[in-house]
Amino acid sequence: MMKKTILLLSLALAVIACEKKTEAKEFKTAYIDTAKLMEESTEAKDIEAKYKDKSKVMGSQLEAEVSKFQSEAANFQKNAQANGMAWAQQKGAELQKKEQQLTYAQQAMLRQLQEESGVELDSLVSSYRKVIKDYGKEKGFDYVFGTGEAASVLYAKDNYDITKDIIKLVNDKYKSSDKKDEANAEKK
16 A cells, blocks of 8 residues: 555656656747848948948048049159159159058048947847847747847747847837937937
């Protein structure tokens, strides 16, 4: 009788343990297409447009210098024979130095734009991670995976895709922060 009780108790514990293991394996998961998030996010589009505009402004300043250099180079070729070898060597060295300076200026401009935009995009990615984390907690997800350029999910059913929800969430948040910024600017 004692053996039967112990056996039944052991069997009951085993069934309970199996049920708990089954429950623990059922996770609520979702994924986000991170490339699509960045493509369709209003804030990311605004950052991209900002740096395109900044690039155009900085590029136009550099273009004026390049045009001036090209004009000097054309005049050099016209005047080289007339002014003699010593003049041509000196002027040629000056033009070579200017060309090198223009190359350095262009590289510096590109580096500056990449660094500035990189900082803003890193900040944006950090804020999106927080939004996704908060969203995941609110919706009761155990895991939210990312797909896109840096894919960490090789396959998932479409019904687990919450990309549209996150895009709407970040765009709404960005729009509301724009309205707050406009209201603060009007107060000042």
